[in-house]
Amino acid sequence: MSDVAPPSSAVDPVGAHARRPESPAVLTRRRFLSRVSLAMSALIGLVLSVPILAYLLSPLINRAPSAWITIGRVDQFELGRTVQVAYDDPSPFAWAGQTARTSLWLRRTGQESFTAFAVNCTHLACPVNWLQDAGLFLCPCHGGVFYGDGSVAAGPPPRPLPRYDVRVQGDEVQLLSRPVPIGDEA
Amino acid sequence: MRRLRGAWDWLDDRLGISDTIVPLLVHPVPRVNWWYVLGSATLIAFTIQVITGVALAFSYVPAPNAAYESLEFITHGALFGNVVRGVHYWGSSAMVVLAVAHMAHVFLVGAFKYPREMGWLTGVILLAMTLAMAFTGQLLRWNQDAYWAVALLSSMASRVPLIGNLLVDVIIAGQTVGQSTLTRFYATHVFLIPAAMFVLVGVHVYLVVRHGVSELPKPGKPVNPKTYRKEYQALLDREGIPFWPDFAWKDVAFALWAGSLVLLLAVVLGAPELGKPADPTLLEAHPKPDWYFLWLFALLAYAPPSIESLVIIGLPALMGAALVAVPFIAPTGERAPERRPWAVGIVAFLTLSVVILIYQGSRSAWAPELHAAVPASVVEGLQGDARRGATLFDQKGCLACHAVGGQGGQRGPELSTVGSRLSADQLTWRILYGGSGMPAYGTLLRPDEVTALLEFMQAQREQR
Numbered sequence A: 001m002s003d004v005a006p007p008s009s010a011v012d013p014v015g016a017h018a019r020r021p022e023s024p025a026v027l028t029r030r031r032f033l034s035r036v037s038l039a040m041s042a043l044i045g046l047v048l049s050v051p052i053l054a055y056l057l058s059p060l061i062n063r064a065p066s067a068w069i070t071i072g073r074v075d076q077f078e079l080g081r082t083v084q085v086a087y088d089d090p091s092p093f094a095w096a097g098q099t100a101r102t103s104l105w106l107r108r109t110g111q112e113s114f115t116a117f118a119v120n121c122t123h124l125a126c127p128v129n130w131l132q133d134a135g136l137f138l139c140p141c142h143g144g145v146f147y148g149d150g151s152v153a154a155g156p157p158p159r160p161l162p163r164y165d166v167r168v169q170g171d172e173v174q175l176l177s178r179p180v181p182i183g184d185e186a
Numbered sequence B: 001m002r003r004l005r006g007a008w009d010w011l012d013d014r015l016g017i018s019d020t021i022v023p024l025l026v027h028p029v030p031r032v033n034w035w036y037v038l039g040s041a042t043l044i045a046f047t048i049q050v051i052t053g054v055a056l057a058f059s060y061v062p063a064p065n066a067a068y069e070s071l072e073f074i075t076h077g078a079l080f081g082n083v084v085r086g087v088h089y090w091g092s093s094a095m096v097v098l099a100v101a102h103m104a105h106v107f108l109v110g111a112f113k114y115p116r117e118m119g120w121l122t123g124v125i126l127l128a129m130t131l132a133m134a135f136t137g138q139l140l141r142w143n144q145d146a147y148w149a150v151a152l153l154s155s156m157a158s159r160v161p162l163i164g165n166l167l168v169d170v171i172i173a174g175q176t177v178g179q180s181t182l183t184r185f186y187a188t189h190v191f192l193i194p195a196a197m198f199v200l201v202g203v204h205v206y207l208v209v210r211h212g213v214s215e216l217p218k219p220g221k222p223v224n225p226k227t228y229r230k231e232y233q234a235l236l237d238r239e240g241i242p243f244w245p246d247f248a249w250k251d252v253a254f255a256l257w258a259g260s261l262v263l264l265l266a267v268v269l270g271a272p273e274l275g276k277p278a279d280p281t282l283l284e285a286h287p288k289p290d291w292y293f294l295w296l297f298a299l300l301a302y303a304p305p306s307i308e309s310l311v312i313i314g315l316p317a318l319m320g321a322a323l324v325a326v327p328f329i330a331p332t333g334e335r336a337p338e339r340r341p342w343a344v345g346i347v348a349f350l351t352l353s354v355v356i357l358i359y360q361g362s363r364s365a366w367a368p369e370l371h372a373a374v375p376a377s378v379v380e381g382l383q384g385d386a387r388r389g390a391t392l393f394d395q396k397g398c399l400a401c402h403a404v405g406g407q408g409g410q411r412g413p414e415l416s417t418v419g420s421r422l423s424a425d426q427l428t429w430r431i432l433y434g435g436s437g438m439p440a441y442g443t444l445l446r447p448d449e450v451t452a453l454l455e456f457m458q459a460q461r462e463q464r
């Protein structure tokens, strides 16, 4: 280990070359190479980003279709009452656990008629609570209040509670699944 | 001995230790004070976050059906798990505090001015990333707060003009909140932002080396780009000290102190309890962010609905733009805080506002109180309708927003003495028609219930 090389600052393989006087022809070749290299780099980025972006955005591209889901039997629900119902995503991830479920407030308004409200407040999507005795939905976050029909009673919420489509098939109550109504989709 | 010496020479030559690294370590810097440790302390906090974060990732499972349980295991099952999680938790607080303090100091002593503008700008991006890390980190707890915070976040995102709904889709990415969300936030928190931060921290530190540590500001000695570099060099030649160890010992000492504090907090207080696991069917949630976002949380709650979207989207955009503009607004001129009253005023005003808002946010007086009961002392001695009114006051949700006898929400006026303030007509009117944040109870109460409530309200009088 006695053959210690000169200090690294003296080693300059590129420098010697670069210091050689340059003719315009060399310059053109260099410029050409640098442009080609840049273009190829851009191409590499482009080629790679297509599958990656598509993969990342796939949930937006492959939307789960809406489907009618049975959420209970008609006689399970008392007339005039609003109760919390939860249903499962029809095709959840195996690792979804509890998050495959969605809650909603279901109100039986007549023999064959139901109204389903999203639990998400139209203000900032906090979960609204139904106060049975008061007949009001109350939002715990900023005190938004909705009447039993989902219309705004007080507080910051700008719009009535979003609704889901519900129908009665035979003796079953069914719900048309949809993405969680947050934002304009509400 | 000779062999050892030879080995060292070989290494030194191949790695360039004496040639590149030692000069870097001992490069001259101006004599400065203790405030200059804040930057390196932020870097050390970042390093601690990386190390504890990697450690946590050894056990954390980023799947919605297991994340909460794996964190419970880390907190209560794993050897020293609670301490590691505690350090990561308190370390994040430390990092936010230090980064903000560092930025405030740089602002106050005008160290963002020529030629260090890029240092400031990279710092602004790093601060934004630090906050993004803090937020995404909270979500990884995957408890009720985290779950509903995702809903809250997407609801806020939906108000961004034009691309709002697209953002919601990107965040939620599916039919229900959470199935795809957790892994998205995990990848962002663990890979995406940290990778970007590594690069930016590198650039940030490189810029400090390139332009040098700013000298202490002197009143009456403005920055002049024509002469600045020359004067700075002259100052270094005259009274510069080697970075290591003359300057760096303060960095190390402060880091030791701050690090011990974080460790102490982690051991004594530990990481916060997780509470209930994320569950879309548990609607009794009151999501609240960690303390460093409480000011924004409070600001949102106080913003009148008409300008709310503006506050949600406009305010952060405005703050970002203002920070980016700083080095372009005042690239030269006085650096000393005593000559820059506006700078001092702005920092003082912002600090005060944030502290007050954080306090307000922690109280959340605007939120209704769902679990209050009318205190016995209030009901005591009430007969007939007034007594029934007390029960109705609770049942009909009045108590959620109005306190009587020290119990109940603080959203609406406190009603312990309302009987002395308002007449029966005024009271009836308020109950039936509501207004300013209160629902109209006209259709919700039977006439006899209104009478009972009225009796109860009138019984709430000043004690003589």
Ligand code: FES
Pocket (backbone or CB within 6 Å): A121, A122, A123, A124, A125, A126, A139, A140, A141, A142, A143, A144, A155, A156, A157
């Ligand atoms: S989220 Fe419901 S009132 Fe704000």
